[in-house]
Amino acid sequence: MTPNPPNSAETVLRAENLTKRYGDLLAVDRLSLEARGGEILGFLGPNGAGKTTAIGMMCGLLRPDAGETFVRGRPVRGGDPEALARVGLAPQSVILWPKLTCLEQLEFVGEMYGMPRPDARRRGRELLETVGLAEKANKLARTLSGGMQRRLNLVLALIHDPEIVILDEPEAGLDPQGRVLVRDYIRSLARERGKTVILTTHNMDEADRLADRVAIIDRGRLLTLDTPEELKHRVGEGDVLEIEVSDAPGGAPGPGGGAGHPVLRTLEELARARSGVGAAGATGAARAAAVSRVGHVITLRARDAVNLVAAALDALRSAGFRPGAVHLRETTLEDVFIAFTGRSLRE
């Protein structure tokens, strides 16, 4: 419920030093962040990074071992009804009551938040309309397709008109049409209705398109929090050039071992000479090499990289490689994510 429209400059949710441990595993380690009114905050991290645990503590589902989450200054820890009523959570897994109709589910959850039934019913109809389920209002949830169930799962978090909406992987399992619809809806929640949306996702494109700011978390710790543009700028301005290679002389170097291959140093010098990328902009974990190689793909980051293609191919051929496909693209949030979290699998 939104008694006061949020102001975009105002902090509506503040997490302070949230810490959660499961046995020997430190799932979340002194995580602090603030979410502002009307913003979409992307919450990114590899599997097992602690995202779900962190949002569980933010919405009152989990009790932190240390730290606290405040919603409009009210602590969430004790299950404060007013704090809970200001937050809506759409969990990653679809949680519905299969033998209730779409509208009945919304009415029921609305009543759990203390809404009078007529209000919950009216708002339920509005929400079903917005996610394209108006015609299914009186259908049992179990008869809906997977995508429809996901959309219903999403609007169940909104029935009580919360000020803060936490969406755990909202686009997972949706077809392209469903993704567009949900994405537009999430955007409208923040832009038109002033909601604060905290969004966890593995879809970097989704985060890039939607999020005003992005937080990257790994091994329970917050690595960075900034706008997508600033993060991309930090990792490397300009373009990304990817060249597939094969048949390195003396056999292909082992994974990652190519970092020290002479040709990579040559390419890096080319890239630096072109734009200085990777030297001036990047800091900390994001100070990624301007040139890297994974498997049979060599990646160069450089401003105006299109003019590097010929020189790079020549250098590779001179070193005995056989260049294959060449791809040129802009730096993406995925590059940022990989730069911060690395390439190794977590789970």
Added chain:
Amino acid sequence: MRRPVRLLSIFRKTLREQSRDLWLLALSLVAAPFFVVLYWLLFVGGSTAYGVLVLNADRSAALADGTVFSAGAELVAGLEKVTYASGSPLLRVRRTSDLESAKATLANRDAALLLVLPEDFSRGILAFREATSRGDGAPVGGSAGPSGPLSAPTVTFIGDLTSAAYAVSSVLTLATLDEYLQAATGQTRPVELAEEPLGASGVRTEFETYVPGLLILSVTLLIFLAAMTVAREVETGAVRRLRVTPMTSFDLLAGISLNQVLVGVTAVLLTFGTAYLFGFRSQGPLWVAILVGAVTTLSVVGLGLVVAAFSRGVTDAFVIGNFPLIFLMFFSGAIYPLPRTALFTLGGHAVAIYDFIPATHAVVALNKVLTLGAGLGQVAYELIALVVLSAVYFAAGVWLFQRRHLRRS
């Protein structure tokens, strides 16, 4: 892949899955041994001792040599010596002096039989013994005797004729009586026997005697429905969704329980209705029996919540639910009697360990109303006990569920 290989592969896969669900496997494996141990403890390694109340109104008779002959006391002593081959007592004999309170004890199923020995028990036996020794033995029913026609004393058996415990204890008591009389008088049975049914138990058909038990069964089975309904909310994750709302565990469980109680009361009404169609008639007010059924439902649902608290899903609830079900069915006296050892006395009622099982009180109350014609006042104790147990189990269910499934851990 050939069939035997596939079969073995499926066997191995199932074995692996089962071994990784140790909680359910352990419950399935230990259930029967657990109840074997429990039964042994209840019977202290022996068998049931049937409760026999004796109202001994016998006035002893003076013999010619000046000694006193107390046939009643001798018979009671004989009853106390009736044992199993192991030496464990077969009859639990208690003396009483008040007929009405003794009947109330029978109605409460704290005893199975009330044996009433008349004032002239000793004199009557003595007269027959003397007549026998003179050779002018008189037949039972009274005829010639030393001082005129002999009138045979009347020994009365009182009990709930629909009760299996009464049947067993009356046969054992009668056999002891016959044996004693044969030894004392040489007569086969020089006494009159009278049987006084408790309430309307003497006119109940066999069908009617089964109805209270079936009623208990219909309510008892609700434990599965109650536990599985709550466990489904856990299994589907719905509880997780609700945990972020201001809803409390009391809201959730009371709401579900209310629904289950409604189902239970409907089941009670349907059972009564069906039985009525086929000739069953209650001796007491039917609404009291329905009230007992409704309150029993409440307590069974409370137990269901306790089961749900230990369940992670519907399958768990089903397996775990069998434990309280066995208690409700076999440790309540609904199926057959169990030895009663009083732990303490409360308001004049001996409280045994089975009294913590709601069905125990339901069986007694329903029997009182349906068979013995009791009214609300006579089942007040059982109703209060059921209400208290319902509250205790419900509170325990809410507390456990809160701790195990709703606490923000």
